[in-house]
Amino acid sequence: MARMVHGIMELIDQEHEGVRWVIMGDDDSIFFLENLVDVLGKYDHNKYYYFGGQSEYILSNFWYSFNQGFGGAGIIMSFPLAKALAQDMESCLRRYPHLRSADLITMTCIVDLGGSFIPLKGLHQIDLHGDISGFLSSHPKEPLISLHHFDAVSPIFPSMDRIQSTKHLMKAAKFDNSRILQQIICHHRLSNWTFSVSWGYSVHIYEKIMPRSHLIKPIETFDTWSGRPQNPPFYMFNTRSHVKDSCETPHIFYLKSIGGAQNKNEIMATYSRSVVRKLQGCPIDGNHSANYVNKIQVYSPRKKRAEMGRCECCDIIHTTGSNxxxxxxxECFTNEKIA
Incomplete structure (x- = not known):
């Protein structure tokens, strides 16, 4: 572990000109560079900054620290901080010979230099197992910066292996880094349907009107990282139960293709149904089954979003009976409610 930390010293010794930030990740980490550049551009690189992603699994943070970045998600330091850390590294390793985690050593040494950990919600350690589609379909309203541990989870797209799935997601990201995995929610009132779009990944249709406050919680399709504790909480975020309820279980569509639309100022992404839901329609009065829908086309502006202060809204065009x-x-209207 100390050898990994020494890598910071070796990097600083190379004396690259014009370096503003030092970013560390694992060899199986995926970074979305445009979003990374945009996020870091909001901070003064001349000051001490230490960014990172926490583990999704609450016990991993407890075992190591709630105040550290996990290296798979990515650890980001401003260059002045990285330089100070490199100069103090040998001394710090002698102060803490009992520490065996490179991430924990890095955090501890930075704290002794006066720095503090700032978590970025777009950095993802993915300390999860199994099907993470529920997690990816309710991404926080922050630019996606990294994904880790794709070798420990199921392929994120049906009928694709892990490598194919990763390339498929990155194809969407090439069209628009700023929107990748961003959750957009809107309603088709005539059918009492709720659409939840995870841009570039999936679309969910619910057969009742649901508020955004409910849908931002991921469906717990995934498992814990290291055994399941007897009692919750298990994760660093709230979840929804993965239940077989016709009003709570969505119809799921995954990205099939993406490209330019007839309108040159738009991008069109097509999502196709993964499997038939095999549930009766939601019995609430006025609801209509969405079983016959098998394709969804999502149109988004070609211009990337410059600010994430408020989520986007959307409109649904659908004729009853059409597949x-x-x-x-x-952009959302003034005072528009997503509920």
Whole structure:
């Protein structure tokens, strides 16, 4: 572990000109560079900054520290901080010979230099197992910066292996880094349907009107990282139970293709149904089954979003009985409620 920490010293010794930030990740970490550059551009690189991603699994943070970045998600330091850390590294390793985790050593040494950990919600350690589609379909309203541990989870797209799935997601990211995995929610009132779009990944249709406050909680399709504790909490975020309820279980569509639309200022992404839901329609009065819908086209502006202060909204175009629905993204109106 100390050898990994020494890598910071070796990097600083190379004396690269114009370096503003030092970023460390694992060899199986995926970074979304445009988003990374945009996020870091909001901070003064001349000051001490230490960013990172926490583990999704609450016990991993307890075992190591709630105040450290996990290296798989990515650890980011401003260059002045990295330089100070490199100069103090030998002394710090002597102060803490009992520490065996490179991430914990890095955090401890930075704290002794006066720095503090700032978590970024777009950095993902993915300390999860199994099907993480529920997690990816309710991404926080922050730019996606990294994904880790793809070798420990199921392929994120049906009928694809892990490598194919990763390339498929990155194809969408090439069209628009700023929107990748961003959750956009809107309603088709005539059918009492709720659409939840995870841009570039999936679309969910629920057969009742659901508020955004409920849908931002991921469906717990995944398992804990290291055994399941007897009692919750298990994760660093709230979840929804993965239940077989016709009003709570969504119809799920995954990204099939993405490209330019007829309108040159738009991107069109097509999502196709993964499997038939095999549930009766939601029995609430006025609801209509969405079983016959098998394709959803999502239109988004080609121009990337410059600010994440508020989520986007959308409109649904659908004719009853048609197997296709269209979703058009737009900025939310003043005081518009997503509920």
């Amino acid at each position: 296709k629905a269209q979703v058009k993204l737009r």
